[in-house]
Amino acid sequence: ILQRLNVSLLYKAGLPIILEPFNYDKSYMCRLFKKHLGVTMTQYLNERRLSYVAAQLKTTRKSVYDLCQEAGFSSVSYLNKIFLKKYGMSPLKYRKSKK
Numbered sequence: 001i002l003q004r005l006n007v008s009l010l011y012k013a014g015l016p017i018i019l020e021p022f023n024y025d026k027s028y029m030c031r032l033f034k035k036h037l038g039v040t041m042t043q044y045l046n047e048r049r050l051s052y053v054a055a056q057l058k059t060t061r062k063s064v065y066d067l068c069q070e071a072g073f074s075s076v077s078y079l080n081k082i083f084l085k086k087y088g089m090s091p092l093k094y095r096k097s098k099k
Helices: 015-019 026-037 041-059 064-071 076-087 091-097
Strands: none
Touching: 015 026, 015 041, 026 041, 041 064, 041 076, 041 091, 064 076, 064 091, 076 091
């Protein structure tokens, strides 16, 4: 599961596609994940998505909207909200600070 959660091409697909190859109930896998790693799968996936967006902001000229779509966030406003929470600034300010 961790290997699939770390594949950036699957970020947009979300948990249903990431968990598809496994023959277990999704809620069961989510409980085990939380028990062993201390975070939910959604929290873990969002952390991976945020790291992806941050790396892309440093190395590309892609728009925040495009990165939001690539990473699988539901909206730019949601991305901005959780990006601010993690990095203490908006994605655009983060990009400017890393130049």
